[in-house]
Amino acid sequence: MVKTTHPRKIIIEPVTRVEGHGKVTILLDEHRKVQQARLHIVEFRGFERFIQGRPYWEVPVLVQRLCGICPVSHHLAAAKAMDLIAGVDQLPPTAEKMRRLMHYGQMFQSHALHFFHLVSPDLLFGFDADPAIRNVIGVARQFPHLAVQGVMMRKYGQELIKATAGKKIHGTGAIPGGINKNLSIAERDEFLKDLDQMLKWSRESVALAKEYTVTHLKELVDFGSFESNHFGLVRKDGAMDLYHGNLRAITADGQKIFDQVDYQTYADYLAEEVKPWSYMKFPFIQSLGPDRGWYRVGPLARINTCDFIDTPEAEGARQELMALTQGKPNNITMAYHWARMIELLHSIEKIKDLLHDPDLQGVELRAQGRTRRSHAVGMIEAPRGTLIHDYEVNEQDQVTRCNLIVSTTHNNTPMNRAVEKVARDFLSGTEVTEGLLNRIEVAIRAYDPCLSCATHAMGRMPLTVEIQDAQGIRVHRRTRGVDPDV
Amino acid sequence: MSKRLLILGYGNPGGLDDGLGPACVEALRSFDLPDVTLESDYQLTVEDAALAAEHEVVVFVDATVAGPEPFDFFEVQPAETLSFSSHVVEPGAVITLAESLFGARIHAFTLAIRGYQFNEFGEYLSQQARNNLAAAVQFLAPLARSHTLPTALKPKARMN
Numbered sequence: 311m312v313k314t315t316h317p318r319k320i321i322i323e324p325v326t327r328v329e330g331h332g333k334v335t336i337l338l339d340e341h342r343k344v345q346q347a348r349l350h351i352v353e354f355r356g357f358e359r360f361i362q363g364r365p366y367w368e369v370p371v372l373v374q375r376l377c378g379i380c381p382v383s384h385h386l387a388a389a390k391a392m393d394l395i396a397g398v399d400q401l402p403p404t405a406e407k408m409r410r411l412m413h414y415g416q417m418f419q420s421h422a423l424h425f426f427h428l429v430s431p432d433l434l435f436g437f438d439a440d441p442a443i444r445n446v447i448g449v450a451r452q453f454p455h456l457a458v459q460g461v462m463m464r465k466y467g468q469e470l471i472k473a474t475a476g477k478k479i480h481g482t483g484a485i486p487g488g489i490n491k492n493l494s495i496a497e498r499d500e501f502l503k504d505l506d507q508m509l510k511w512s513r514e515s516v517a518l519a520k521e522y523t524v525t526h527l528k529e530l531v532d533f534g535s536f537e538s539n540h541f542g543l544v545r546k547d548g549a550m551d552l553y554h555g556n557l558r559a560i561t562a563d564g565q566k567i568f569d570q571v572d573y574q575t576y577a578d579y580l581a582e583e584v585k586p587w588s589y590m591k592f593p594f595i596q597s598l599g600p601d602r603g604w605y606r607v608g609p610l611a612r613i614n615t616c617d618f619i620d621t622p623e624a625e626g627a628r629q630e631l632m633a634l635t636q637g638k639p640n641n642i643t644m645a646y647h648w649a650r651m652i653e654l655l656h657s658i659e660k661i662k663d664l665l666h667d668p669d670l671q672g673v674e675l676r677a678q679g680r681t682r683r684s685h686a687v688g689m690i691e692a693p694r695g696t697l698i699h700d701y702e703v704n705e706q707d708q709v710t711r712c713n714l715i716v717s718t719t720h721n722n723t724p725m726n727r728a729v730e731k732v733a734r735d736f737l738s739g740t741e742v743t744e745g746l747l748n749r750i751e752v753a754i755r756a757y758d759p760c761l762s763c764a765t766h767a768m769g770r771m772p773l774t775v776e777i778q779d780a781q782g783i784r785v786h787r788r789t790r791g792v793d794p795d796v
Numbered sequence: 797m798s799k800r801l802l803i804l805g806y807g808n809p810g811g812l813d814d815g816l817g818p819a820c821v822e823a824l825r826s827f828d829l830p831d832v833t834l835e836s837d838y839q840l841t842v843e844d845a846a847l848a849a850e851h852e853v854v855v856f857v858d859a860t861v862a863g864p865e866p867f868d869f870f871e872v873q874p875a876e877t878l879s880f881s882s883h884v885v886e887p888g889a890v891i892t893l894a895e896s897l898f899g900a901r902i903h904a905f906t907l908a909i910r911g912y913q914f915n916e917f918g919e920y921l922s923q924q925a926r927n928n929l930a931a932a933v934q935f936l937a938p939l940a941r942s943h944t945l946p947t948a949l950k951p952k953a954r955m956n
Binding site: 356357359360372374375376377378379381423427446447450451454457458460461462464465468478479 | 808809810811818835836837838839841842843845846875889892893896897916917918919
């Protein structure tokens with residue numbers, strides 16, 4: 311008689327300190343070795359139904375409801391699609407530059423928040439530090455200058471968004487074909503007052519991320535790492551462009567898979583695989599197929615895919631990062647943080663250039679459309695990676711179909727790979743130790759995923775760690791921070 | 797010099813009753829509330845500590861998935877840790893950050909309005925949530941106008 315040992319499942323949910331919540335399941339084989347790890351992500355579904363039938367000019371405002379952390383990215387991606395729907399191929403300089411200022415403000419505040427308040431506790435206190443200390447309040451107590459820096463950088467970016475997009479919740483800055491306001495001299499001068507401080511802090515942030523990565527390289531080089539393709543938008547001359555560009559995909563060693571592809575045709579190059587265990591799809595490059603065609607997006611992928619950065623200090627920092635891998639693409643998962651800080655510096659350099667550009671005080675805010683379209687794609691490099699908005703609109707100006715591929719979906723396979731790698735390297739026995747949990751969180755946080763902004767309402771965010779056997783019987787459970795009243 | 801009162805409503809107006817916080821702030825805009833700062837956002841974030849630090853009293857207004865109807869009102873104690881997510885910062889953490897980073901001393905409260913529908917897109921409130929919102933506004937507006945909010949309840953006392 312053959313004795314069968316059932317595989318065991320270890321479940322961790324939700325992952326702390328990423329937006330929304332997710333669940334990690336680790337499936338063990340009969341030898342109690344990791345067979346597979348899966349990151350389950352709960353998406354906020356029903357948006358397509360919500361938006362169908364709405365007039366196209368409302369869409370840039372409505373899509374901000376998708377995400378409380380990066381509403382500007384959805385706002386701008388939708389506005390870019392609706393420019394084309396309205397028949398506008400070219401925005402007036404004031405409109406495009408105001409949108410860029412909004413976008414760089416968004417990138418700046420998002421990257422600052424992530425680095426100082428999500429990641430810095432891991433880097434400053436170590437992966438094994440007590441979670442009661444390893445958080446932003448711990449940073450505030452022991453490194454108050456860094457915590458203040460993070461808050462003030464985030465605030466600077468948020469104020470830029472307010473000046474360009476309007477109210478935090480009902481931002482209406484970008485409209486089909488343009489923008490609804492310019493930047494006054496008084497507003498500009500307010501931002502110029504703090505600009506040098508923001509530049510200084512950004513330089514220091516790059517230095518901090520670089521120093522951490524280089525100092526801990528031996529530990530980090532293999533941590534949750536793997537070779538992958540990389541995907542993103544680049545300008546026609548190959549420069550990084552976070553607002554607009556053409557598609558480029560490269561292999562793990564830097565060979566171009568495709569380049570300078572008009573993103574209106576993205577569906578000819580990308581496809582999405584559905585897996586029965588996940589609500590979220592798994593995008594891949596069609597020509598390579600689902601097994602070899604998955605790719606990474608976001609700061610590290612953007613640094614890898616571009617030929618250069620067109621602002622001097624960020625370009626210098628990019629060259630230093632690329633030197634780590636002798637100019638070849640960097641596939642170290644934890645290098646995302648260094649890449650993110652390079653983009654932070656790039657964003658504030660761009661903000662500086664824009665604030666000194668008199669076009670921001672121009673009065674031509676909107677272009678007149680010519681030939682209206684019924685189908686258009688808007689694409690942007692959001693803080694977490696490439697964001698695709700794809701719409702069809704009928705003759706009554708109503709949206710009839712929309713398809714969104716968000717950054718976190720692009721990074722679905724890489725995040726699963728990272729979790730699996732960490733689980734294989736650090737799981738011992740069948741217990742989710744604090745050390746394993748921390749490392750899984752650290753690996754996922756490198757991608758800065760937006761798991762779900764479904765609702766943050768009180769009572770919705772428990773942290774539970776649970777181990778189940780093959781029959782689904784709980785054998786171990788750990789919960790922290792749950793309010794017993796809700 | 798500190799301003800008197802900040803009322804900060806947060807939640808997603810596209811997430812049905814999750815929008816109760818911003819809806820409350822919008823309703824309060826129709827009242828004459830001198831020296832009161834009204835703000836709303838999708839969620840609390842760390843830079844709200846800087847805004848809170850500019851005020852003597854802060855009222856956080858949020859939807860709640862459970863708890864007393866039509867609302868709960870209670871004092872916020874500084875939180876020692878962030879409970880789950882820095883992207884879902886709790887009011888107590890905002891107060892702690894305001895104190896530790898900016899040296900502020902703030903008297904803070906939470907107005908937790910009971911909601912019922914959260915898991916879909918939709919820019920409207922359920923009928924029960926609208927009723928609860930009306931009661932919450934009726935409660936908060938006179939306190940905010942009369943400068944009596946800090947003495948409206950004893951510490952940790954709950955009103956509903």
